[in-house]
Amino acid sequence: MEANVTGRQYFVLILILGLMTALGPFSIDMYLSGYQAIAADMHTTSASIGLSLASYFIGISAGQLLYGPLLDRFGRKKPLYIGLVVYILASLGCIAAHTLGAFVVVRFIQAIGSCAATVASVAMVRDLFPIKDSAKVFALLMLVVGASPMIAPTVGGYVTVAWGWQSVFIILTLLGAMVLAACIFFLPESHQPDPSISLKPGPIINGFLEVIREPQFATYALTGAWAFAGLFVYVSASPVIFIDIFHVSKETFGWIFAGLSVGFIGSNQLNSLVLRKYRSDQIIGPALLGQAIAGAIFFIGTYYGWFGITGTIIMLFLYLSGLGFAYPNAAALSIAPFKRNAGSAAALMGALQMGIGGLASTFSSLLSKDNPMPMVTIMAGCAILSCVILAGGRTRITNPVLLQDGGDAVVVH
Known part of the structure; x- marks a missing residue:
């Protein structure tokens, strides 16, 4: 149900939805500079590490079809919480992965988790803001997506050189935890569960x-x-x-x-x-x-x-x-x-x-x-x-x- 939001609440909602939107792009772009270091640790080639990016894309593709009906059936926040917990655990799994196969699998799971934030952010714009503001809100969120390729690889390159490629996934884990906390304490439930939605x-x-x-x-x-x-x-x-x-x-x-x-x-x-x-x-x-x-x-x-x-x-x-x-x-x-x-x-x-x-x-x-x-x-x-x-x-x-x-x-x- 659409809410009337103004002032500070408007800013807080945009900030949280922006963080939700940024989770996927940052997960894609931030580790690109670490391909060579990851490949060396896993005794493979940089080109083979690209399979972990492909598996992430496939996970996003599958996840979008998964979360749409769940968000309509159970409300926005419960599926969102589950997805973010999956994302955090998978990010930790990336740090612990020692083989290419394991890394590719946990990246797929990480993508499934991040999809919850991506799909929910789009749905909640429609729920929380007046229709006349939707285009402006989506434009602000798209700036976050657009800024990711400018920020994430550069930051990833510096932290990889300073602390190793695992530090990238530590940052992503912390980002996921921060988004989860913000959603729990500051994001309202914007859609009541609808049992009539068939799964x-x-x-x-x-x-x-x-x-x-x-x-x-x-x-x-x-x-x-x-x-x-x-x-x-x-x-x-x-x-x-x-x-x-x-x-x-x-x-x-x-x-x-x-x-x-x-x-x-x-x-x-x-x-x-x-x-x-x-x-x-x-x-x-x-x-x-x-x-x-x-x-x-x-x-x-x-x-x-x-x-x-x-x-x-x-x-x-x-x-x-x-x-x-x-x-x-x-x-x-x-x-x-x-x-x-x-x-x-x-x-x-x-x-x-x-x-x-x-x-x-x-x-x-x-x-x-x-x-x-x-x-x-x-x-x-x-x-x-x-x-x-x-x-x-x-x-x-x-x-x-x-x-x-x-x-x-x-x-x-």
Whole structure:
């Protein structure tokens, strides 16, 4: 039930929801600088450590489908508490892991736990704030997500050098405990349990099938997922590319990663200005085409040895900038046709994004061992495939539904 929040309470709620939102991105980005140190301790390669990132993405994908019905059935806080406890225990498990297999498994469990905070934060924005404030609140939370790639790898690089890679997971454990305490003492229960929500597989699966049968959802959700998969591949392979192949320091890698995130964040914010003049369906095509062209040039240049570290950084910046325009519009167009089952649509969209991203990053992690070609090839392929899906899928959308200013859905004939 929507609450009237003002002043200090408003700030406290934003802060807590921001911490909940940050848990997943920090868990992804903060240990990237420690790939080499983790690999040395576990007697494996840095590329193989990338499998732990892939397992995290897969865990996020599965977890989003899990927590949606639980948060509706039992209220927001009980599933949130359980998820955060799982996250804390799994973070401790990462510290204790001594083999690659164990590390990959506990990272998967850590992702399942962090999903509770991710999904609950989105649901509680709708519960706690007036509808007119939702866009502003989500924008504030997205700044947290956007700032993570700028802060987490840099901090992770310095603490890894100073105290070892285990210190990263000590920090994540403390962050999880802090979020849990804040939720217990300062976060209100915003949704009463609803026993009528079925947790049986049949009704849940039927709800998701109803969503995927919508041509507009299928087109834009898959388009956005494959486009976004390029980012997952970059995140997974970048420690190997920059630290092992280009031989930059862990601290320098953190700064490179932060600088490249400016391309994605900046274009994402610029997209908001462009939307004042153009619709999402008018922006997404050119944005995806730009990403695909950048990917193709990156592939050709890397194959012929044109790019050193500077050229690689420039091409990654251009690729991520195209994605910053493409993804938010794909997400908006995916959920536009839905009112009653918008939650299921959002959960399925997130699951597709994380699942496809996890699959792509797994292949990249297995192959990117001594040269950047596997990463570049998969990134280019993801961008080109997203263009193909968009071109083919649009022919099946007879009456596209678009979101106009104010969040109203309109059917364009």
